[in-house]
Amino acid sequence: MVKWTDAERATMKKVWEKVNINEVGPQALARLLIVYPWTQRYFGSFGDLSSPAAIVGNPKVAAHGKIVLKSLDKAVKNLDGIKNHYVELSEIHSEKLHVDPDNFRLLGDCVSIVLALKFGSAFNCEVQNTFQKFLAVVIYALSRQYY
């Protein structure tokens, strides 16, 4: 059972208040597809992913980025229920989408980097630590239903 200190809860609230999920989502997913191009294997139906510019301008990438961040948003607002929140999504990613769970870490890293871009020095050591702890909990929950 994950334990969150008061300080960590406060940090997550403070950070997330400033996150525009409609911006961060598309940017993080675009960077995933650009920096780790093998992840494109999961997005065969998304159309043109042939160059960084194409990926950044692709409306399906943007839409999907927003969906991913909306799910993270729910998790942030329910830090004590992350495991349950992701049961169904974990099954879907395993049984239907067949996503290698290592990719969750890659996307998490991209989200961290996009936040660093946006927040600059406000994304300090402690904030990064707390946020990556959150990401690790999400990734664990998403990987749980794989067998």
Place this chain on the structure above:
Amino acid sequence: KMSLSAKEKTLVKTFFSKVSGRVDDIGNEALSRMLTVYPQTKTYFAHWQDLSPGSASVRKHGKTVMGGVMEAVEKIDNLCEGLRNLSDLHAFVLRVDPSNFKILCHCLLVVLAMTSPEDFSPETHVAIDKFLASVSLALSEKYR
């Protein structure tokens, strides 16, 4: 073996020349984050008095690490040959588990994004990620 295109090498060299004046801070920030966010990395520094972010030991070592990175930028056309001494050091003396290279690379990327958001475009991001991965590979060349 992963290789960088000419364009990627240019992106890397350009980016690092822009931040060359801030490498000490970058090294300190990256190392501080690594030790905090991935506490298992502290096992390599048990001989330090103070492992807290920004401590004298951390600052000094951050500078050393960035010295290595900047050397790698200069030798970008032949990392394995160019980083031979560092490779020997990591393989036979330090024996750092190579999985930790990925961890430090991620922390470096976060800090670079933070300090130069206007220059850290997706194209630059992938070039630097590849470069750091190549450096990591060169450093673990001699491991076995």
